[in-house]
Amino acid sequence: MTMRWRILMSDSQEELKREYDEGVTPYTNNKASEVRNQGPEQVDSRDQDVAQSDLSSKRRTGLAFGPTYEQAALGLPNYWYPVMFSVQLGKRPKPYTLLGQNVMFVRRQGRAYAVENRCPHRGIPLHQGKFEFEGTISCIYHGWTFDLATGELLAALPDGPDSAMAHRSVASIKSYPVEERAGLVWVWMGAGDPMVPVEDDIPEEMLREDAVIMGWIHSRYGNWRYGVENAIDEGHARFLHKDSIQGRWRQSPAWTDVKIVETKDKKWIFRRVDWSQTFAYFPGLGVWPRKRWWRKEREKDMRTMVARNKHAIGNIPEDARPGQSRLPCIFRPIGWPYPMVVSYEFHVAIDAEHELYHQYSVRFTKNPINKLIFKLKYLLWHRWIGEWRFNSQDGSMVAAMTANMKSERLMKTDASITGWRKMVERQARGQVDEWRSIGIEHTADLELAFKGNSSDVSEIGAMDTSDLGS
Numbered sequence: 001m002t003m004r005w006r007i008l009m010s011d012s013q014e015e016l017k018r019e020y021d022e023g024v025t026p027y028t029n030n031k032a033s034e035v036r037n038q039g040p041e042q043v044d045s046r047d048q049d050v051a052q053s054d055l056s057s058k059r060r061t062g063l064a065f066g067p068t069y070e071q072a073a074l075g076l077p078n079y080w081y082p083v084m085f086s087v088q089l090g091k092r093p094k095p096y097t098l099l100g101q102n103v104m105f106v107r108r109q110g111r112a113y114a115v116e117n118r119c120p121h122r123g124i125p126l127h128q129g130k131f132e133f134e135g136t137i138s139c140i141y142h143g144w145t146f147d148l149a150t151g152e153l154l155a156a157l158p159d160g161p162d163s164a165m166a167h168r169s170v171a172s173i174k175s176y177p178v179e180e181r182a183g184l185v186w187v188w189m190g191a192g193d194p195m196v197p198v199e200d201d202i203p204e205e206m207l208r209e210d211a212v213i214m215g216w217i218h219s220r221y222g223n224w225r226y227g228v229e230n231a232i233d234e235g236h237a238r239f240l241h242k243d244s245i246q247g248r249w250r251q252s253p254a255w256t257d258v259k260i261v262e263t264k265d266k267k268w269i270f271r272r273v274d275w276s277q278t279f280a281y282f283p284g285l286g287v288w289p290r291k292r293w294w295r296k297e298r299e300k301d302m303r304t305m306v307a308r309n310k311h312a313i314g315n316i317p318e319d320a321r322p323g324q325s326r327l328p329c330i331f332r333p334i335g336w337p338y339p340m341v342v343s344y345e346f347h348v349a350i351d352a353e354h355e356l357y358h359q360y361s362v363r364f365t366k367n368p369i370n371k372l373i374f375k376l377k378y379l380l381w382h383r384w385i386g387e388w389r390f391n392s393q394d395g396s397m398v399a400a401m402t403a404n405m406k407s408e409r410l411m412k413t414d415a416s417i418t419g420w421r422k423m424v425e426r427q428a429r430g431q432v433d434e435w436r437s438i439g440i441e442h443t444a445d446l447e448l449a450f451k452g453n454s455s456d457v458s459e460i461g462a463m464d465t466s467d468l469g470s
Helices: 013-021 030-036 045-053 057-061 224-232 298-313 368-404 412-427 432-437 443-449
Strands: 080-085 094-098 101-108 111-116 136-138 144-147 153-156 178-181 184-188 211-221 255-262 269-277 280-282 286-288 324-326 330-332 341-351 354-364
Touching (some): 080 094, 080 211, 080 341, 094 341, 101 184, 111 178, 211 368, 224 324, 224 341, 224 354, 224 368, 224 412, 255 412, 269 412, 354 368
Antiparallel strands (some): 094 101, 101 111, 136 144, 178 184, 211 354, 255 269, 269 324, 280 286, 330 341, 341 354
């Protein structure tokens, strides 16, 4: 669904104030008005279905997403997810909860394994178990012994060699495919064998031989969906982060005109800023933001940003742009925290209220001196000022949304959020066809077009989805 917007681009504060005084609204959406104002004789059977779906709970509360996104509180299952650095996995089992599933990871004879972290006998966590035989783990309680590669119950030791429980499918546990790439442990969280090789779910430049990866992995309160939405959200940085250490010296624009665009390979979406205004007049309030002498002028700052991004973009695929996201839960800022560095965020669901937050900084170089400088900068500066202090502001917002989100009223700058949600609806691996099989074909368009059924919602968010594939 393409939405046409009239963009107000006044060159002067006086013109902006005059247009507001004359009652000219900067954004009008004729398409939405046409749909809402249809008479009974104009509504066909398809429109009747739309009207019926408008009675859903999320419509009444103004939550804008389709069925896949709505039911993805525990993440998208059919993907490879990073868990930890390879050096962190040893002979001692490590328990994790990922996408609501309890998983145990361990390394035996150099190979990484992942199995369900629960003995089906009495529910005891298997990470407390013992390694009585190579390639197996035995439950600490009664010695049920499982094959680490397949999850099959090989023996119930106290029940004797001829135990009737051995090799029964009902007594087996789930095993998870595990791979190691880019110095990280990856696990497939879908049912059955992986649909794609692990390389398909890793940003390709992270697999380069000259990639030097530093990072911080920790759990935090907040649903993973809000984590990704916060990351790709273009508008919050101009207010939430304006007084941070990184933002204090920059003059951010008052507002921007943002569109969400797909890359040519359709793996990523990115924020395309078509226009921005540094200072704006707000009727009855005045001009915002206030000009501060210590903030770098916008024009000079933009030249700096273009230069820093040029260095970073040279290290990643040609189609890459700043502020990109891709499935299942990846955000890639470019030139952050400084030129020549590309950062990555993975928001991996733990449960409906927590996420395993991965933050990686990557420098592409084979020069040992450059590697050392990068690692020192990361350890002494970026991990604490960027990943901890700066992103803790985002973390508090993600936590607050998780605890308090009952309804939302999206605005035009939330195009990045609705664009991300549409991407999930259209591309979620192994789920889109399931919804289509029960007759839900265009839900992404319809759900994201209407933020609520109340007539007081006059603006619908500046979505331009003409660039998104169907």
